[in-house]
Amino acid sequence: MGPELSVNLNAIAMLRNRRDLPWPSVTGLGRIALRSGAHGLTVHPRPDQRHIRFSDLPEIRRLIDEEFPEAEFNIEGYPSEEFLDLVRAARPEQITLVPDDPSQPTSDHGWDFMAQADYLKPIVAQLKGQGARVSLFADADPSQMEAAAATGCDRVELYTGPYGATHSDPEAARAEIARLGETADAAFANGLGVNAGHDLTVANLPPLVARIPKLAEVSIGHGLTADALEYGMAETVRRFVRACGHSG
Template identity: 45%
Template structure:
């Protein structure tokens, strides 16, 4: 079954809006695990506008499920990941001023850079996932680079899902097939929600993990965090 990793960035955003420690990011992560989440994802940015670097260090001490740290692999990110040694590092090609991830890596153009980064992370004992668009060439070259997994950027799927879900899923199924043939594990994330998640999981059963934050936390405002996590897990079992 596809595993659910909850991205807790938005919980940190809410905390940072007022200062103090309400909501408590560490407690929220532990609650997500207690409510059934099989992983915790964070995406620390240089300006620390949501998850702070200190949060990452403290989270590592208490998380018992898989810990996934996303981010652009600059020196500060690499130093943090090597120190914390999460289960997975997801490499994302967004700069410090990008509001949210909006594209996957061009694994051909950045092959040498990503190969060196992947080697460093493997030496630290960390699994590497590369964030890519649903393009078979990008997926295949991620395998050549030495990545363990790719994470498919699902924004285009979510956008087109309402109009024609069958067409929306096609490039993702092809990318998933390329990942399988290349020996890569498969993750997915961005704009996944209670409306579109079940179809994605049904059509791409080889999915190892989905990382969901924004929609899940928004749903939790109305439905409660425990109930929301259970609802997302249910979508993955269909």
């Protein structure tokens, strides 16, 4: 049994935002993704709203509540007061905290749990008090997992960007998988669940899943959206579901 697939809608929203028009529809393509086998939808609402807009959040919440009650809404972001207000209103099943500067184009590193555990603990407790599962973005570093668990989070999301960057170097890919696998082992040993995300593809998912068979969830946006331009959203989701180890 492989990980569940959460489809990140940011790239779709960024394409929509190129024009003052309602298409491509973020919720419309989210609906297709969920109908085609995705377990959930992920968004990262940044302060400048350059892709997902704050106004998208209640619409995605409504889509899941009314049409896909078994699906999950995952909202990721830096825990500013503005972000905490957004997730309080949107009631996501999962909140993924990332240490991004608001100006970053995309998430590119995990938390330094040893240095930032005291900062994260009260935020994690607050979010869990709202009934959400809390996941924290993490680098491939086994030595950080004990400190990650000390924050009280439920899961870590392994940052797989360096693994995705090895697409033309099989030896480097094996080294990155080994680091990710060792980090997952350390997370499991400390009682944490493990998600993964960033630059995952149909090609590089199966080796990752083989090394981390207890991987709970993968969140995929850029590669999935790129494939959707070629295969369509429904078939692309089915391809990624199969790459996760499920029939679809």
